[in-house]
Amino acid sequence: MKPAPFVRHVPRTLQQALAILSQVAGQDGRILAGGQSLVPIMAFRLAKPAHLIDINEVAGLDRLESDGKVLSIGARVRHAAFHAPVTDNRLAALLTYVARHIAHYPIRMRGTFCGSLAHADPASEWCLTAATLGATMVAMSQRGTREIAASDFFEGIMSTALADDELLAEVRLPLLTPDAKFGFYEFNRRAGDFAMAASLVTYSLVNGKMAQARVGVGGAEPSPRRIEEAEAALNGQSPDDDAFRAAAQAASDAVDPLEDHQTNAEYRRDLVRVVVRRALEHSLT
Amino acid sequence: MTAPTKFVGRSVARLEDRPLLLGKGRFAADVSFPGQWHMRVVRSTVAHGKLRGIDASAALALPGVHAVWTHKDVAHIPPIPFRLTGLKELEPYRQTVLAKDYVRYVGEPVAVVFAADQYVAEDAADLVELDIEPLAPVLDACGDTGPFDDTHATEPSVIRKGYGDVEAAFKAAHAVVTLALSTGRHSGVPMETRGAIARYDEARDILEMHGAAKVPWWNRDHIARMIGRTRANMHLLEGHVGGGFGIRGEIYPEDVLVCAAALAFNKPIKWIEDRREHLIAANHSRQQQHNVRAAIDAEGHILAIDNEFFHDNGAYMRTHAATVPDLSAAMLPGPYRVPAYRAVGHIRLTNKTPCGTYRAPGRYESTFVRERLMDAIAAKVGVDGVEIRRRNLIGKSEMPYDLHLETLGTHIVYDSGDYALLLDKTLALAGWPALQADLKKRRAAGEMVGAGVAMFVEKSGLGPSDTVRVEIKSDGKVEVVTGVASIGQGVETAMAQIAADALGVDYTSIDVVHGQTDRIDQGAGAFASRVTVMCGEATRLASVKLRDKLLRLAAELMQTEPAALDIINGEIVRRDSTGPSMTLAELAQARPGELSAEDTFLSSHMVYPYGVHVAAVKVDTDTGAVAVERYVIGYDVGKAVNPRLVESQIAGGLAQGLGGALLEEFVYDDNGEPLAVTFADYLMPTAREVPAMSILVTEDAPSPLNPMGLKGAGEGGANPVGAVLASALDDALQRPGAIVDLPVTPQRLVRLVKTPPASI
């Protein structure tokens, strides 16, 4: 469990980081953020990057601020930054609630929000959050800066639209309206494990009926995504058990479940129904 | 005169904690020697195959690599011998330290690399190329046997035990209950992985191995023999040990390899196991399938039990040889009267990691089987689980109770016990009637909740002997030199308490030495919950002997009779409180080198503690998650030297038992590829999964086999956890006999919830 040899670069500025990245990208050069996913896979020698660009000293990447429309989360912002609400917008309450389901305390102290997105584990809570809320990813390289919509960002298990020479410099999450409701639920066998299925939902109430519903499901398919069939089952309905069950069933029917040695497709499909319903129930509390 | 302070029976603080809490422990990985080489094991990536060739040229070309060994370099080293239950017919199935001709499990050592540091060693190991012709793996211990080699098949032996006329009992039975049950493959996973550091001291002609645990003396003798040395010029040294649980401290290939290499290269050789290796290389345990039948009369009294089982021992027979299946056969009857009994245990080899003992070996498995049987009998005759157990319990008046079975070279005679009393006490602590009523109400309201009870008899205090030497040092401190080992269980504290009371000193003034073969010539080590019983009594005997000596020598100096003197709180005083006293340090300085005594405790019988566990569970019907809401343990330990240590043993055992019941499982795919090789896939219970528990330690049945009445405490926490959770889950599902396989995963439970009960 000792990694293969590598060179560690410690740039101080974004320009330096991007310059080194463009030089070493072709030799499996990688960004080292919190190291909470990368270091274990290097220890197992599942990854043997020849170069690591450690961004923990890069100035400016710790930006975490809201401009009234979006919350911008820089590449050095840790999971633990969300242990308490970061703004007075509803979004901050949502992030605080979700954050405590990620791993364990020591891991949250180091792991980063952007690192989770770049790593793109199917069960990552932040990936689910980005997909559900429609985040915008800001990718930077020496070639320039581009914005990638969440729906285009996740390409499969641990695979994203980022090019080898691109740094995920920032993620922008749209703020929620003051009356927005949110709910989250995940199932795992032990506290702190990656979810076997998770769901995040948001909606607002217009005359007692649900509107602009977003139903995200994570951990069930190669990438987290919104499930339109479930959203359709909610919009225009009262937030009650019937509507929740219909949406949960729709989500369960819509997914194409991942299988592994603990979880067959049938069970995962069952779990999707459960987590969507419980996330919706959570939205009422 | 101050009253003497007594320590036995009190929950005094552990002596061993200070360095551990300060992070100053010295575990295997903390041991280093100048100029040491690091060893890395190249392991088979194929479950079963013919080893055609090994190409180490690329590895050898890497800077920093000193050598690579394959089987031909160690061909002179015999296979690893059996420590316990070593049947003759098992010998062809022993493991060589590096694979010869065949590989038989993923993880089998095939070659070793010696290099300047761990990083280079690992780089080089990746470069060693193995040419393996894959063969079909055998993965099911219950199916057809396959070839082990050209002349041996994968069923090395069948264990047969029993007594009474089983056939007649089944013929005469009112009814017969039949079950097919299995326990899953899991094992002890200590926080500290294994490690071995060998160093040859040419000046003294001594070979040392650090990182020893559990049974250093036996390992010294046998590693020495394997590599052509004698026990006199070899030492095994135990540092701090981060958990044993049966699996740590046995002789494994790596221990022998570091020793052989330290001699061959005359360099210190260090090997530290990583976690992935640990999960595929250290002993697995527990995987058994039982086809069991009970013959009963109309009231549910057992007339006979017929226990046929298949023991999946993995790829080789390791040091424990037939121990686990032997105990599974011998301990199954438990606390119940079983007039006729037959066990037929098939020892099977499969292409998986080899197995050994794990905390409560053969009992976790057989208690699950027996207690499932009791629940099934209860359902058959229509009484509740508590009542059926009461009807079958061996009575206090029947003690000592001869089981007419043997195991570990001893005749099983339950030495003492009042099983019904402990059942009453434990149910009272659990508030059983109120709990039942509450669960019933909640079930009526739609919750899936239930409770269960399981009972068991443990065994402990395996002989044949333990020797202890006690000495007063010139500073008045007491040293107790033992032949046991400390795997974290609190040996130092318990032995100090016993010696303190016998001598009349404070327990904190006592140093307990363990696990050092250079300090005492013989030692049986730490396993089978034997230490407190065997070494405890030896410590008492030696301390009493030393006390007599101290009083005799002091009487000479103090010009009085020994009978006129006493030792109180470390001081030699006159019983009549007159005249001067003398400290132990003064006596030691006056009679240098004389203040020591040695004694040996011999025992040919084990002692049998027993227990009752009660659990209440709630099933999340949607996800299959199990919440253990209530857990109550009653355990009779004969005499608790330190009640808190006993409770800690039980609590830790419960955590491990829970792991095997609900979470931990070494899963393999169809090619024999292990799928649980990290802590992401091998799910250990954490503080969040282990329930709050109430523990009642009783002393109602002291052992008549030693003067203090001691029995062991190491395994009663783990023993019936699978059994009691199965029982509670059946109750929650309101479906007797639903749980037949461990571990009960959420997916398996959801399937049970969804499928309608088969009509019985």
Ligand SMILES: Cc1cc2nc3c(=O)[nH]c(=O)nc-3n(C[C@H](O)[C@H](O)[C@H](O)COP(=O)(O)OP(=O)(O)OC[C@H]3O[C@@H](n4cnc5c(N)ncnc54)[C@H](O)[C@@H]3O)c2cc1C
């Ligand atoms: C025991 C354990 C349990 C865990 N449980 C959970 C859990 O329940 N839920 C969960 O979501 N996560 C979990 N994690 C993972 C953890 O959240 C990681 O922190 C996260 O996945 C990655 O963030 P990081 O900053 O540590 O990234 P790193 O490990 O440093 O990097 C991960 C990958 O992303 C790339 N990368 C990182 N940052 C950037 C960037 N800014 N731009 C481009 N590429 C980048 C790296 O090159 C690397 O390939 C767990 C981890 C452990 C060890």
